[in-house]
Amino acid sequence: MNTISLPIRSTRIWGVLCLLCCLVLWSCRSGEKLYQKGKYDDAVTAFVKKLQSKPQEVTALQLLPEAYRHAQQLHEDRVNALLRSNNLHKWEAVRNEYRAMQRLYDAIHSSPAALGVVTPKDYRDAITGALENAAQTRYDEGNALMQRGDKASARKAYDEFAAALKLLPNFRDAKERKEEAFQAGIIHVVVSEIDVRSPYFQFSADQFRDYLVRTLEQRNVNRFVEFHDERFARAENLQPDQYISLRFMDFVVGQTYVDRLQREVSKEIVTGTTKDTSGKTIDIRTIVKATIFTTKKTVVSKGLLDYQITDVYNNRVLRTDRIPGSYTWLNQFGTYRGDSRALSEEDKKQIGGQDIAPPPPQELFVEFTRPIYDQLERDLRSFYSYVN
Structure with missing residues (x-):
């Protein structure tokens, strides 16, 4: 057993030595x-x-x-x-x-x-000196930007102070200056109360606006953009930088259409057998008839949301658009009178159901505004994601 293992070990050692060489x-x-x-x-x-x-x-x-x-x-x-x-x-x-x-x-x-x-x-001392000079340069640039007094410069100053801290984590008061720059660079966007021209739908419209503001905040669209409900902004005496006005225009809720159809159907069927004069068995055929009554009730709700983003300081319109939305509720039911044997398989599919009431107007309002909400949220996220 030893005579077999030694050559194998020697071969392995020799291989390792060759590899090292x-x-x-x-x-x-x-x-x-x-x-x-x-x-x-x-x-x-x-x-x-x-x-x-x-x-x-x-x-x-x-x-x-x-x-x-x-x-x-x-x-x-x-x-x-x-x-x-x-x-x-x-x-x-x-x-x-x-x-x-x-x-x-x-x-x-x-x-x-x-x-x-x-x-x-x-070069350790040289590296330390270069780091200190680099951080000081970033710090000085941040201070210079802050002195300009505008929000765009404050946001750039934030990046400069952040860069200084990345170079030297505890450099002077860069942490405090970074936070000051952040606060100075924030764009406060107030979302208006929604004018629906109908007190009946005001609650649903308020829910639309509340959910929009909450979602935009949770999505963290841009670290320098904060969205506010107009009611709370007014209560806190917040001065907005931009204002988003929302208004539902040309909307209808619960426009109902009823189509009633009636059609006659018939079918020849075999009802029995008999024998002819020669004794041959033959089918007894007869025509059966029925009348099919179908009712199709369609309730349409639709409208337009007009929105506009305005710079509060110069009243410049930054973006404006109209977003359409619609929702169609459908109920169809049918009955028949006559002989059921006259009905085809397709006819039978139209039979049944019942006349039921459509959803209440507030629910129809919510449904037709869903696609509007989705498009509006996408528009606002796209618009504010590029603020720098």
Whole structure:
């Protein structure tokens, strides 16, 4: 049993050794190729990995210092070019260059052999300084935007303060300034009470408006847009930025149409048998008749919703449209008089049912406004989702 297992283990060990040798050889060639192509950061990383597994590898020891020197020079040149530029956010790009160099610093420190031939520069202080400058730039830009005093600038200021905090989470009073910018940038949209020109349907119209406001708030259409019911806005003395006026126009509820149809049907049927003079059996046929009475009651409700979005400060109409909606309630029933044998299978399908009352007007109002509501909600979500 041992004589069988030893060769298998030896083969496996030999395979692993071969694989490691291949990896070292590939790493060596890969580092040289990267170096020759001017990809100095990648070359440094490849040479360090090579020296971690083979500390005496000659090519890596020779080329690593050159690769690092070229990489450092390349990043330093980029930093100097950025610092001379007018790029407002150049410190963030500078930070990225320093971080790339710090990654090389960390890589070289992971290999004693690499440290023996290269003394990498520690860029931690440079990164910290670049971060502070980058955050300060964002912070100053946010303050400058806030001084403009308009909502669009406040929303941009919010993004600048947020960017400063992303760079340095506790930078100065950026959290407080961010919240101030948010509040200053909010667009308060008041949704009007709905004029339906009929007190009978006012409750249903109010429900329409209440559900619309609640849904828009729950959908969180835009973080800088808040929707308010006009009644509550008035009670809280809220000054709106935009006003959505809603009015149902040209609507009818419960317009009823009744169609009564009557038609005669007949069918020849076999009622028995008899024999003729020759003694042959023959069918006795007769004609049976019936009268079918069908009633089709249709109740139509339809109307238009006119809506308009207005900028309160300059009375400019931002959007206006009319949305149609309709609902048709149908009840059909039928009876017959006469011989049921005269009815076909299709006739029988029309028989039955009963005369029932349509839904109450308030329910019909709700039904015809459903498609209007769906379209209105889509319109408003689309319109306000692009506020920035």
